[in-house]
Amino acid sequence: MAAPIRTCIGCRRTAPQAELQRYVVVDGRATPDPSRRLPGRGSWLHDDPTCLDQALRRGAFSRSQRRQVEASGLKPPPELGREGRNR
Numbered sequence: 011m012a013a014p015i016r017t018c019i020g021c022r023r024t025a026p027q028a029e030l031q032r033y034v035v036v037d038g039r040a041t042p043d044p045s046r047r048l049p050g051r052g053s054w055l056h057d058d059p060t061c062l063d064q065a066l067r068r069g070a071f072s073r074s075q076r077r078q079v080e081a082s083g084l085k086p087p088p089e090l091g092r093e094g095r096n097r
């Protein structure tokens with residue numbers, strides 16, 4: 011069975027859902043949803059600060075959610091989507 015494909019709202023490339031972080035809007039703010047169980051429309055983003063930066067500069071959260079979304083101050087979640095720390 012093919013993995014669901016989503017488009018990263020930062021770099022606009024498509025990727026299997028498993029490679030992307032899901033964000034939903036809670037109280038008007040973009041919020042990471044590591045469990046992927048929160049209700050609502052999801053915005054998908056690579057676990058990559060560059061993609062997050064691009065998404066913030068383009069207002070991609072608001073566009074993908076089709077409403078005003080507060081996303082400033084959003085940080086890339088370093089503990090998500092990575093096995094351990096490689097540094």
Ligand SMILES: [Zn+2]
Pocket residue numbers: 018019020021022023055056058061
């Ligand atoms: Zn991306």
